[in-house]
Amino acid sequence: MGNNSKKKVLxxxxxxxxxxxxxxxxxxxxxxxxxxxxxxxTQPWRVNPLAVKAMARAGVDxxxxxxxxxxxxxGQEFDLVVTxxxxxxxxxxxxxxxxxxxxxxxxxxAAASGSEEERLAVFEKVRDEIREWIEQTF
Numbered sequence: 001m002g003n004n005s006k007k008k009v010l011x012x013x014x015x016x017x018x019x020x021x022x023x024x025x026x027x028x029x030x031x032x033x034x035x036x037x038x039x040x041x042t043q044p045w046r047v048n049p050l051a052v053k054a055m056a057r058a059g060v061d062x063x064x065x066x067x068x069x070x071x072x073x074x075g076q077e078f079d080l081v082v083t084x085x086x087x088x089x090x091x092x093x094x095x096x097x098x099x100x101x102x103x104x105x106x107x108x109x110a111a112a113s114g115s116e117e118e119r120l121a122v123f124e125k126v127r128d129e130i131r132e133w134i135e136q137t138f
Contacts, residue, residue, distance in 0.1 A: 007079040008036045009138075010098075016041025016067040018051040019084040019106050022127050025055050025062040026134045035138060038078075040068045042087070048110055054123035058131070084130075104133055 009027060011020040020039035027037035044067035055062045077097040086105050095101075106129055112122035 006034060006036045008077065009038065009080045009082060010073060010078045010095075011037070011039040012041065012070065012081065012083045013039075013085040014042050014087045015045040015110070016069075017045050017048040018110050018123065019108070019126065019130065021047050021051050021062055021065050021067075022055055022130050023082070023084055023134065024065070025060045026127075026131050027138060029060045030131070030134055031138045038068075038073065039065075040070045040073055042070055044069045048123075050109070050116070050120050050123045051127075054109075054120060054127045057124065058127060102137075104137075106130060106133075 011023040011027075013020040016039055020041065024037040024039035027035050046067050047062065047065050052063050052065075073095075075097065077099075078095065079099050080102060081095050081098040081100075082102045082104065084104060084106050085108060106126050107122075109119070109123040109126040112119040
């Protein structure tokens with residue numbers, strides 16, 4: 001299957017630090033033969049190290065990912081734009097070149113408190129929820 005036949009999907013969240021990064025990683029790992037996955041944030045910051053660690057524990061390497069702003073993708077065509085947090089849905093810029101839109105809100109793991117292991121457990125829970133959703137949706 002050539003690159004041109006792959007569907008392009010853009011995952012959006014606020015900081016492009018955890019949920020959208022994990023969704024991008026999962027779609028590439030699970031359905032990379034059919035989809036080109038990208039992610040961005042309305043207020044990009046940095047990829048959360050606990051997101052990288054949680055994904056690595058599941059066998060998916062997102063350590064080379066970087067946070068990107070939505071403006072980096074303006075003018076590009078996407079088959080699907082997916083918001084993975086309520087804040088991104090509310091502040092999502094208009095993507096006139098997107099064929100369709102989807103929203104699925106996941107808990108923000110970066111808001112977790114406690115020890116690193118306790119916070120990592122929250123990241124792993126959200127990671128698994130995202131994987132299950134990707135498997136069912138794509």
